[in-house]
Amino acid sequence: SQQGEEDPQALSIQEGENATMNCSYKTSINNLQWYRQNSGRGLVHLILIRSNEREKHSGRLRVTLDTSKKSSSLLITASRAADTASYFCGSGAGSYQLTFGKGTKLSVIP
Amino acid sequence: SQTIHQWPATLVQPVGSPLSLECTVEGTSNPNLYWYRQAAGRGLQLLFYSVGIGQISSEVPQNLSASRPQDRQFILSSKKLLLSDSGFYLCAWNQGLSSGANVLTFGAGSRLTVL
Numbered sequence: 001s002q003q004g005e006e007d008p009q010a011l012s013i014q015e016g017e018n019a020t021m022n023c024s025y026k027t028s029i030n031n032l033q034w035y036r037q038n039s040g041r042g043l044v045h046l047i048l049i050r051s052n053e054r055e056k057h058s059g060r061l062r063v064t065l066d067t068s069k070k071s072s073s074l075l076i077t078a079s080r081a082a083d084t085a086s087y088f089c090g091s092g093a094g095s096y097q098l099t100f101g102k103g104t105k106l107s108v109i110p
Numbered sequence: 111s112q113t114i115h116q117w118p119a120t121l122v123q124p125v126g127s128p129l130s131l132e133c134t135v136e137g138t139s140n141p142n143l144y145w146y147r148q149a150a151g152r153g154l155q156l157l158f159y160s161v162g163i164g165q166i167s168s169e170v171p172q173n174l175s176a177s178r179p180q181d182r183q184f185i186l187s188s189k190k191l192l193l194s195d196s197g198f199y200l201c202a203w204n205q206g207l208s209s210g211a212n213v214l215t216f217g218a219g220s221r222l223t224v225l
Contacts (some may be wrong), residue, residue, distance in 0.1 A: 043216045057186035
């Protein structure tokens, strides 16, 4: 069964705007990760946040985690056309594998 | 540095034909290996994972099977393809919890179309 669900399914913004994507999961986790997928390519790891962390930054990325609500958000600031991709959250519950949702398809319009 | 190779990149096969997708990892030993499938509108579905040679765990009962004949080789197979097997297949690896986190590194994917 799928652990994470991203929201919205699709997001279209102008270059320079901020993009926010949300992720909900169902069971307890020890970490949550965000990945990016360009069309027709494999997923690339962006950032990991552990269950005892509330916020994490990496360049233009900001991730938050609310374990009480079983949710996470990914904020991309000052978006660029090159940020156009699908974004997935993967939740890890202590076993080896991650489970993913359907992703958010982000389109950044130049 | 570690690299992951996956092939073929694209494949068009008739219904009922066999399938073999191969994945190899270089630059590491005893990786955990995974096969995911991405069908249109359905997100990523974990199909199989392996924590060692000959050790295969199946997440979803299906028409597919996986094998790990060598430490860094993972093969996805089918004896008779179904239309529903069409999709984008992704191989991935990590070092498991011993490294502190289960970050996955993905291959470039194999696009399978069953006609």
